[in-house]
Amino acid sequence: xxxxxxxxxxxxxxxxxVEELLYWxxxxxxxxxxxxxxxxSWFWFWFWFKNKSFEIELTHAKLKVIDPLFSDFSWELPLNxxxxxxxxxxxxxxxxxxxxxxxxxxxxxxTQNYHFSRTKLYAAIKKVAPQxxxxxxxxxxx
Numbered sequence: 001x002x003x004x005x006x007x008x009x010x011x012x013x014x015x016x017x018v019e020e021l022l023y024w025x026x027x028x029x030x031x032x033x034x035x036x037x038x039x040x041s042w043f044w045f046w047f048w049f050k051n052k053s054f055e056i057e058l059t060h061a062k063l064k065v066i067d068p069l070f071s072d073f074s075w076e077l078p079l080n081x082x083x084x085x086x087x088x089x090x091x092x093x094x095x096x097x098x099x100x101x102x103x104x105x106x107x108x109x110x111t112q113n114y115h116f117s118r119t120k121l122y123a124a125i126k127k128v129a130p131q132x133x134x135x136x137x138x139x140x141x142x
Contacts, residue, residue, distance in 0.1 A: 054114040058124050063100075065110060073111040077102060084133040085110075085122070089141040096141045 009018045052068030063082065067073035084101040098110040118138040125132055
């Protein structure tokens with residue numbers, strides 16, 4: 001955008017106002033670029049030093065999910081309280097959700113922000129807790 005303004009907005013064609021506009025563009029564009037660069041590097045360093053990772057821990061007693069960015073997706077449940085894991089697809093928002101349902105009618109959402117094999121997770125859950133109802137297909141939502 002800056003290059004196009006410099007090329008096509010010439011003071012000879014559009015008058016003195018273009019010269020003032022180009023002055024402000026020359027001032028603002030580098031400042032905005034520097035601010036974006038500083039913000040991007042700050043986020044990179046923050047994630048680098050935070051150094052947390054997404055984890056799913058499955059034992060014979062519990063299922064624990066740790067999301068380093070969103071605490072709403074971090075939870076821990078005893079396996080004997082989990083009744084079902086269900087895939088939901090909302091037609092209006094076009095979002096997929098993986099919900100874990102408990103005996104006390106509570107629901108917990110399993111995040112999809114990270115790459116993990118749902119097939120392997122469901123196979124491990126089936127092996128450890130066969131009473132939990134799982135989706136027929138790990139990668140289909142309905």
